[in-house]
Amino acid sequence: MRKHKHPIIIMFFLLCIIVSCIVMIALGSLKPEKPIKIIYIPKIIDDTNEFWSVLIGGAKMAAKEYNVDLTVMAPDAEEDYEMQNKLIERAIKQNPDAIALSPANYTETTEMAKKVVQNKIKLIFIDSAVDKDVEDAIIATDNFIASKKMGEFMKKFVNKDTKIAIVGHVKTASTAIEREKGLRAGLGEDESRIVKVVFCDSAFDKAYSLTEELLNKYPDITMIAGLNEYSSVGAARAVKALGFTDKIKVIGFDSSIEEVELLEEGVFQGIVIQKPFNMGYLGIEAAVKAVKGENVLKNVDSGSQLITKENMYTKENQKLLFPFLGSQTWESR
């Protein structure tokens, strides 16, 4: 009798194992994932600046989509890289899975960026880069291409008397450097018509006063290009205030309500807009992928678009130009 019982016991063991396997699998599939912790450090948090607000909005949207515990911290001024470095240091101490960063300075932020990587934290650059290749991925507008569109657009208005001035934002920022290059490339041989490049340090007032000074100094300037929201709007305000709307053509960069109005008014001939929402969203998405160890494209162009008064209300462009806020419910959630 004893030897007959053996296979029965084995059968029972097998059954028990099968049943417990099923239970384990079932429980495993019900278990929720732990959220990924990401800290995003933009150049600035400024509600009046549509670019950064929308970018952070995109980042938050992605955080919600991918179940990310997202913290955003930033200095109060775009050029304050020292403050930003302190924030990065603080972020490293919190030991997140990834840090998304929009470096404030092309050279001065490099050391801190290296430190992030040394601490085995994934590093994603959004919007800007540094002078060393340290990041896991960069999501930014291809500034060269964007400003090249600008340059090519400007070229259409060039005549023999054309003199061009450029109002940049921060001399040491990678975006400013790239955009100037692109603009010059777009202009081609007419690059020689650029008489002056000034930098407003991302302040409306400074851009305004610099433009005033420029127009006094070089009264024959017929075209001004702004390289970001602050410089474009500041320059356009000055042109409008001085009554040079018809004489001087202004081409802007980035979008805001004011820029749209100025575009409708005809102060701006055109503006090149980035896709900050996409940038923020894709930046966090890339960070999530990097943390999960998935394949991440090293270099992502979030895109840009030239908008003129004529095409600003087309189906596609109004979506780009006016960030859809709906009933704002998505933000409050």
Add this chain to the structure above:
Amino acid sequence: MKKYRRHRTIFYHFKSIRMAMLFSFSMLIVFALLTFLLISLNYTEETVLDNSIDYTTQLIEQVNADIDSYTDYMKNISALVTNNSDVKEYLFDKNLTREQQDELYSGILTEFETIMEAREDIYNIAVISSDGRYIINDGVDKLNEYVSLGDLDWYQEALFYPDETVLSSSHVQNLIKNNYKWVITLGKSIKNPYSGKENGIFLIDLNYSIISNMCESNSLGERGYLFILDKEGDIIYHPQQLLLYSGLKTERTEDVMSSKTDHFVTAEGEKSKLYTISTSEKTGWTVVGVAYTSELMKNKTKTQFMYILVAAILLIAAMVISVIISAGITKPILILKDSMKEVKQGHFENANIDYIADNEIGSLSKSFNIMTTEIKNLMEKNIYEQKQKRRSELKALQSQINPHFLYNTLDSIIWMAEGNKTKEVVLMTSSLARLLRQSIGNENEVLTIEQEISYIENYLTIQKMRYKDKLEFEIDVEKDIYNENIAKLILQPLVENAIYHGIKFKNTKCLLRIEGYSRENDIIIKIIDNGIGMSEEVLNHIFDEHKVNYKSNGVGVHNVQMRLQLYYGKNYGITYQSKEGEGTTATITIPKRVAQEENNEKA
């Protein structure tokens, strides 16, 4: 071989019936459970999907109805405004005085403010005439001077359908200065009572609060959502409108618009979604409910898990029960088997089975019981008959004296009579007479040792007279064993053997000595001769069955030994010692009477 092969079934490979039963039970149970599981799981999937379709269809129809009543409400407001004579007067009457204008203006403004205060979902409310008179919201907002009313799609549509209230798609309202908002515009043309033409427009810009509330208050699982398309398939409302507008996500709006049924399922495996579609006649809008099948199937997973769990428990229970049942069924078979094993080894004592049931095994057991009893009886009968056979053989032997012996003796008597040896003739004849009488007259199988000794004495007397130069005999038997029993015709063949094979061939006179004594419970009788003895080889074959020697009365050593053992058991019988040239001793060992009786009783 062929005959057996027919009985080979699938169960042929199992070592025990129980294992075969367990195996087949398990197979059946597993098969039945799996079939049941598959069917029910499939059925669950179908019903879950059908239920989900029903549920979402009801849900989005409700949402559509809500939207209809919402737009109806807005249309009522627009009808109220557009039919207001004050409004028409203000917009189109060119002959109004400044005071009259202000009066109408403030009246309309109050009305607007009332509506705006009551409705949080209205961004803008305005009446605008084609020649530039307008009232917007609270009167502070101005028209955007850079936008021409005539360029706007919804305005043209409203003029084209003067009797309708037109709903725009989602768009950026750029009509109002410094104010760019994503809205849905509801527009209705206003008829100029003076020219009879549609010269004005009433508009309400709706934000998404009510619509998103309508869509979001209805949940389609955790990740499911509702969205709304306009006639052209452009998105009016989508919970991820921002992502869609940014091109980061796409929605299957084209599939929805081209779908001929009211639902479809996208086959994307894990990301498979159920789209349910409902189009409103009134607004022309399409409400689409999107549910993740994986979520719908979450219930399915739970249900399936329950099914599998129940199946597993059932399986275990069924296994346990089948183990018990198979044990119950095979127990009598095992008992039968064990019993048969006993029988095989010859133990009939424990062979009878107590098990009584009315089924096949019961009758098998009964038959087995009958069979073993029968075999037992047969075997006993066989042993008995064997014994009887021996006995009757013996009887046959005993009842006759070897005719050669008789002839030789009578021949000797004649020779002696002729020689006038009267004394010897008398002795020999009387000895022969006694011998014959003892031989014929006694029907018993068993004699006393005294009888046997006297018989052998007569026999030896005759033989001594025949071999007078060669044979001398001595009988030395203890008196106290005289009354003990011994089987008939035991000594005589051995003595005959000793004379014919040992003494006859020796030239000198030989002594044949018979000793009898008791030792413990046995009686020992020795027949000792100093004849030629036997070689070892002969000695070794002394108990072999020889051909009947016609000269003797046909009873060989073998026969004697057989009979002794038949009577007294294997422990008793004859042993021989012999040395060539020196003589032979045959030793007979038999039990005393007490022991004999016991032995007989056993048999």
